[in-house]
Amino acid sequence: MKFGGTSVADPDAINRLIGIVRQQQAKTKSAPLVVVSALSGVTDKLVAIAQFAEDGATGKAAAEVAALVERHVAVAAAVTSKSRTTVLADVRRELEELNGLVHALAVLREVSPRSRDAVHAVGELVSSRIVAAAFADHGIPSSWVDARTVLVTDTEHNAAIPDMMETGDRVRDRIAPLLAEGKVVVLGGFIGATANGVTSTLGRGGSDYSAAIFGACLGVDEIQIWTDVDGMLTADPRIVPQPRLVPQLSFAEASELAYFGAKVLHPSTILPAVAKNIPVRIVNSRRPENTGTLITADGRPAEGQLTALACKRDVTVVDITSTRMLMAHGFLRRLFEVFERFKTAVDVVTTSEVSVSVTIDDTRRLEAILDNLHNFAEASCEREMAIICAVGENLRADPTLFGRAVTSLDRIPLRLVSQAASRRNITFVLRDADVPHAMMRLHETFF
Ligand code: ADP
Ligand code: ASP
Ligand code: MG
Numbered sequence: 001m002k003f004g005g006t007s008v009a010d011p012d013a014i015n016r017l018i019g020i021v022r023q024q025q026a027k028t029k030s031a032p033l034v035v036v037s038a039l040s041g042v043t044d045k046l047v048a049i050a051q052f053a054e055d056g057a058t059g060k061a062a063a064e065v066a067a068l069v070e071r072h073v074a075v076a077a078a079v080t081s082k083s084r085t086t087v088l089a090d091v092r093r094e095l096e097e098l099n100g101l102v103h104a105l106a107v108l109r110e111v112s113p114r115s116r117d118a119v120h121a122v123g124e125l126v127s128s129r130i131v132a133a134a135f136a137d138h139g140i141p142s143s144w145v146d147a148r149t150v151l152v153t154d155t156e157h158n159a160a161i162p163d164m165m166e167t168g169d170r171v172r173d174r175i176a177p178l179l180a181e182g183k184v185v186v187l188g189g190f191i192g193a194t195a196n197g198v199t200s201t202l203g204r205g206g207s208d209y210s211a212a213i214f215g216a217c218l219g220v221d222e223i224q225i226w227t228d229v230d231g232m233l234t235a236d237p238r239i240v241p242q243p244r245l246v247p248q249l250s251f252a253e254a255s256e257l258a259y260f261g262a263k264v265l266h267p268s269t270i271l272p273a274v275a276k277n278i279p280v281r282i283v284n285s286r287r288p289e290n291t292g293t294l295i296t297a298d299g300r301p302a303e304g305q306l307t308a309l310a311c312k313r314d315v316t317v318v319d320i321t322s323t324r325m326l327m328a329h330g331f332l333r334r335l336f337e338v339f340e341r342f343k344t345a346v347d348v349v350t351t352s353e354v355s356v357s358v359t360i361d362d363t364r365r366l367e368a369i370l371d372n373l374h375n376f377a378e379a380s381c382e383r384e385m386a387i388i389c390a391v392g393e394n395l396r397a398d399p400t401l402f403g404r405a406v407t408s409l410d411r412i413p414l415r416l417v418s419q420a421a422s423r424r425n426i427t428f429v430l431r432d433a434d435v436p437h438a439m440m441r442l443h444e445t446f447f
Helices: 011-028 042-054 058-079 084-108 113-120 122-137 164-180 207-218 251-259 270-276 331-341 366-373 400-408 432-446
Strands: 033-036 142-144 184-188 191-194 199-201 223-227 248-250 280-284 293-296 308-322 349-351 355-360 377-391 414-418 425-431
Touching (some): 011 033, 011 122, 042 058, 042 122, 084 113, 084 122, 113 199, 122 142, 122 184, 164 184, 164 207, 207 223, 248 251, 251 270, 251 293, 251 308, 308 366, 331 355, 349 414, 355 414, 377 432, 400 432
Parallel strands (some): 142 184
Antiparallel strands (some): 280 293, 308 355, 377 425, 414 425
């Protein structure tokens, strides 16, 4: 059971969480593993603190850390009684260490990806301690486990990849026995450590991924993502007012939606679930009586419509035109090698006789990429673009859906259009400014 930032935001949220876990325990007659995010907004603050340190803004960094101490102490005190003294000491110590670390970084004015992870990880370390203490105080047998002693990752800091073999061994050794004793095990999501024990993180929104990793290692019956919306919705509610709930969808659909911007699920979450064929359920912690969205291998019964829309804002289109060879063989290899060399993922690709267009969202190495492309091609880029992705298993069966989607975007300039062999999605690349309008039109047409 994974609880996101808003589901642990304040004492009321944590008390709701305890009620939800208690009910689950009564229903299944077994103890669940609970993964929690940082209290809502805390990771953003930690990101800002690391930035202040890099800028040498010692005072600002210290003030933000002090605000974090105040907030966590207040929440911890409100949800505990017997274990209050211990948890307050734990929280204070953890944030005191953060203070020392940030001070050192600010003096050096140098924050490496590795130090950044050490700063970002603190939110989950303290939130998980608070929730574990609250369980104990409510008479629920529980155990806090430092996720960094279990989730082993590579050294790609800020977006680390789990070592599933090693993590699996540790989960079976250290977590399974506690659960077998009937203890609710509480861990922070998002964080892990390298084989050498250096703190790492899985990338923003990574607590969902942690939950799926632990769930897969334990071979659980269901991975539950408790959040602040009723489930996967037909569109991002921040863009389309009143989208509908998608009661059921397939792993493949969920993975496309997550990848193309449905923030409710971290894009890597589905992978461990698919590997073990474990259903994932997205549920609202404010309305636990609802069934939410169930994601399974088969998805939902076909109804002849799309499943949902997603969009990824602020992407960059790179256009590459072959100068000498026109599409000679080897051209595509050389082109993609450039993106590989600079570790930049390409999202959408379209090709014509002499040119290839791709989209990227990580532009940190864009200059170097363009320089390298210029060795054998003309290359230019266009920023402030966006991707809209319409997803549905039914796209394969119903050839009219594609036409209806395009027609609904009448007069909105489409920069690229693509439909891959899986025919599970249609992807449009357009100006970022056109996104709200385009999403509304598609949503009106299909939902
Ligand atoms: P948590 O802190 O629980 O992980 P997130 O903020 O990461 O929550 O994800 C939930 C949010 O995702 C929702 O509040 C909603 O604004 C956003 N969201 C974007 N697209 C979708 C979608 N298709 N369905 C549901 N929520 C979405
Ligand atoms: N707290 C982390 C973040 O805000 C991880 C998560 O919430 O999933 O990105
Ligand atoms: Mg999230």
